[in-house]
Amino acid sequence: MPSQQKSGPEYQQFDFLMNAPALFNAAATAAELRIFIFLSENPDSDFETIREFTGVPAHQLRVLLQAVCAAGLMQRTDGKYRNSVVAQDLLASDEPDSWAHTLIGWKEIYYPAFGQMTKALKAGTNTALESYPGDEPTLYKRLTRNPELEAVFHKAMAAFTLASINDLVEREEFGTVSHLLDIGGGDSTTTARLLERYPQLRSTVFDQPSVSQLAHGKEAQKYLDRIDLVTGDFFDTPFPEGADAVLFSHVLGIFSPEQIVTLLRKAYDVLPSGGRIFIYDYNVTDDETTGIYGARLGLYFNILASGTGMAYPAEDFERWLTEVGFENPSTVSGLDYEHGFHIGTKP
Numbered sequence: 001m002p003s004q005q006k007s008g009p010e011y012q013q014f015d016f017l018m019n020a021p022a023l024f025n026a027a028a029t030a031a032e033l034r035i036f037i038f039l040s041e042n043p044d045s046d047f048e049t050i051r052e053f054t055g056v057p058a059h060q061l062r063v064l065l066q067a068v069c070a071a072g073l074m075q076r077t078d079g080k081y082r083n084s085v086v087a088q089d090l091l092a093s094d095e096p097d098s099w100a101h102t103l104i105g106w107k108e109i110y111y112p113a114f115g116q117m118t119k120a121l122k123a124g125t126n127t128a129l130e131s132y133p134g135d136e137p138t139l140y141k142r143l144t145r146n147p148e149l150e151a152v153f154h155k156a157m158a159a160f161t162l163a164s165i166n167d168l169v170e171r172e173e174f175g176t177v178s179h180l181l182d183i184g185g186g187d188s189t190t191t192a193r194l195l196e197r198y199p200q201l202r203s204t205v206f207d208q209p210s211v212s213q214l215a216h217g218k219e220a221q222k223y224l225d226r227i228d229l230v231t232g233d234f235f236d237t238p239f240p241e242g243a244d245a246v247l248f249s250h251v252l253g254i255f256s257p258e259q260i261v262t263l264l265r266k267a268y269d270v271l272p273s274g275g276r277i278f279i280y281d282y283n284v285t286d287d288e289t290t291g292i293y294g295a296r297l298g299l300y301f302n303i304l305a306s307g308t309g310m311a312y313p314a315e316d317f318e319r320w321l322t323e324v325g326f327e328n329p330s331t332v333s334g335l336d337y338e339h340g341f342h343i344g345t346k347p
């Protein structure tokens, strides 16, 4: 009987897509078991050596390794295993910028929620948040009740931030800022990279109290004398004055247009004349048809994180900047991982 399977790149993409959740989880499990790091240190290991290292029963490990090979992250030659080029590049380290942390965070926190997509989208709210105790409206706030999971979340977020941050750090606009206000600055990873690059800069990082404590992590440790921490809820707590630029990195997209305008107004009010606003975030294209990182993020916000928000197109950010009073809003688009950099100046 002839094969029913269709051929061609679109069908191949369909085949990959239909199996991607299983392959993703296999990759994340291999990362959790530190197999990529092990193979980096011990390339061409045989099955028995990997079994001894992981302690996973032989049959189950056979199944896992086949899946990771099928995903293109590992190669097997004459019974010996090694990382593929991309796994060696992105997954084979424990450094803060390793994609291994991102995979584990997405496996533990993001994707379990995606099973509720239909329910959450129909309800118009982030119903998956019900799995986390508390009555706070966002994942970020509920995680403050669970320090262990919160640390996994911020490790994953910091890793992905580091993977996508170079295009932000290289923006020459930071060279003429003396005091930055980094709103929702997380564990200060972004601020630390900016301080490393721009010696004239100091930064005030505003985040929730439990998150700010994570600023004592590896990246920020070296610059604590140039970092001030301000804690609170950024909707309720006044923004501190004194900065000549405000940065929102991966923050505004979480929220609704009304909430975004509220935060932009708060930034506008504390800036001096000539002060600038910088927004670094994911953008889908203006016609809203492309952007796979943006797609994942928008769904995650609406199912779990905040019940609103998306990787808004650049034209939305520029319109909000104008509405609040910033002059000459502009966008640098096409940055790493579908990012855009939006700039406005207070008259």
Ligand SMILES: C[S@@+](CC[C@H](N)C(=O)[O-])C[C@H]1O[C@@H](n2cnc3c(N)ncnc32)[C@H](O)[C@@H]1O
Pocket (backbone or CB within 6 Å): 138, 140, 141, 157, 158, 161, 183, 184, 185, 186, 187, 189, 190, 206, 207, 208, 211, 232, 233, 234, 235, 248, 249, 250, 251
């Ligand atoms: C996606 S993270 C971005 C972190 C960092 N700016 C980056 O680019 O990696 C969003 C941050 O906003 C903070 N956040 C969310 N809602 C907040 C609120 N209402 N008040 C203060 N911080 C908040 C979270 O704790 C988190 O650190």
